[in-house]
Structure formats: C-alpha cells, structure tokens
Amino acid sequence: MSAPRQETLLSRCEIPIIDLAHIGTDVCPMKSVVRRIGQQLFAALNDKGLAVLVNHGIAEGKLKAVYADLDNFCALPEGCQAQYLRNPSNNHGYVRPGMEQFDNTKKELRHSFNITTLSAATMPAEEEVPQFVNHAIPLARDLTNLSRVLLQALAYALGLPPATLLACHAGMLQGDGRNPSAMRLLYYPPVPPEDEGPPRDVAYTRCGAHSDYGTFTLLAQDSEGGLEVKLNGSDKWETVGHLPGAILVQTGDLLAAWTTNLLPALMHRVVVPAGTYARARGRHCVAYFCHPDDGVTLPALPPRAAPVAAPPPPYVPHVHLTLHHRLLNAAHHLQKRFRETYA
Ligand SMILES: O=C(O)CCC(=O)C(=O)O
C-alpha cells in the first residue's frame, strides 16, 4: 500500500497565489498590473505572512543550474572552499554546516553560498566550478528585478508614490557596500539514518526557526519539502509543500517593524523530512533577501483608508527596532542578528 500523501498548505490552497503574467522580470511593468499585484501581495502578507508567485518569468532551468553548481562547490576539497569562506564585513561567501545556527539545541546541516556582490572575482573560479558565475549572476539580476516589481507593488498598496520603496532599496546587489541584500544558494545534505546518527543527545535539523531580517524574502525550492511556517496569528508549525516553478515571498523583520505588524514577519524553519528515503536525499533552495539601503529612513506610512480584515497582532519590537529607532537602525538590527547566528 502506498504511503498517504502529506497534506500541505499548498495542497489545501491556503497560500494565496499571485499571477505575475505580463510582468516577467521587466524593469518597466504596466501600472494597472502592478497595482493589482500590490493589492494581492498586501492582502496575502497581512493575512498569512506569505504568498506564492507564479508566472514570474524566471525559468526553472536557471534554478536547477545553480543547484548543480552548489553541489559541485560542496564537493570541492575543503582547502579550496576555504578561499571563499563568508566575509563577515559584507556577508558574501560560503557558510559551512554549523557556521550559522538558528537553533543551538540541534546540529544544522546546511551549506550556503551568500552572494552580496556580483563581482566574478568573489565567486568560485571557472576551473573549480565551471559556469558558477555565468549562472549565478543572471539569476541574481532576475531576482533583483523581481524584488523591484514587488517593491513598486507594495508602495501602491501602502498608499505611497510607486517609486518610494525602490528609492530606499536602490543599492540591491550593487556591491558598493551600501545595501545588505543577498542571494543565497542553499544545499541541505542527506541526513544520516537515525540508527547511524550522532550520539542520542545531538539532534539534526536543516534550518532552525527564525524570521528573516529584511523587507521580504523570495524563496525558490526544489521538490524535497521540509519548509514549515507559522502563519500570522498562529502558533502551529505547518508544512508549506511544493508548487513546481513557484517562488514564495515572505515578510521580514523590517517590513513588520515599519508597518507596526500590519505585515508581520513570517516564522519559518526547515525540518528533516520523515522516513529513510527522504532523509537520504539532499535539498536545494535559493533565497533572495531584499533589504533597504543602509542608513535610509523609510517614509512614514499614510493612514489607511479602510481597516484591514483583522487587527494586526500586537507588535513587540526588538529593543533596537523601537518606533523611534527602527528606521535608522536597520543596519544595526542586521549586525545584531548576524552576531547571534554566526559562529
Ligand atoms: O531553505 C529554505 O527553504 C529556507 C532557508 C531560510 O529560511 C534562510 O536561509 O533564511
């Protein structure tokens, strides 16, 4: 008898799907389409904390190519990988399993390659991972352009002139040190079978519970599963599931702080899937963390014309993200979170 199919948020149609057809990664999309996307995105982030983007124009092949490149990078000798280790001053580079921990009670099995600048000199060389640069740079540009569309859409939905948020995020992946946005390639290796695992008191996970630190995150994942979220207002972990070709968008800490929780930050984690077969398979994902430029002050939000369906959950700010200081201290918030999570 086959195993029962797992119910997920996607299989139950509980995550709003936003169709970006007619936009692609165009730099100059149509106003009416952007306005409609803004309304849908605002409603989804307000109600759930995440949405699914389809017809976004980023071909699946581009994702598969970087997944394979990261596999090849992870197979290099440690000494060779060491040239590309994460630089704490710009967050660019390779993060070995255990170097970044969200949950200190478990061993987090995850390889990441953070890309914060598009300079080829900072990426694996052609003779080490052929095509890494040729695949990663166009994908990073596509995800930056997609983020720019969403920033315009959000501005409309928040009642701001459409270019307002774009102007606050002008430095995304420009590599000039004024904006901490990053594209992160992730590979979660197979997890040893339970009976061959580490001593009983050490548990494995893939990524401990956290919310992301910036404005929003775009997430493309393969079909292996394991991503779980707590929807807005809920304390229950739920499995997201997989929609082929789709990209998730989820709210980060800064958008939550700026909107005083009208758009709350989404708590999420990646667990090791149950069963020997699923544990023995690796998982791949690309995350794009969209952040405002360091030092910008996000504009005050106009009062909302109509109340949203449900009042936002009470906003409990990080001490350094209080109402008075949150806008000036985005960079400070990020540095604090990096200190907490990186060994
Ligand atoms: O792998 C995933 O699906 C999520 C990764 C993640 O949450 C992160 O790197 O911040």
Ligand SMILES: [Fe+2]
């Ligand atoms: Fe995350």
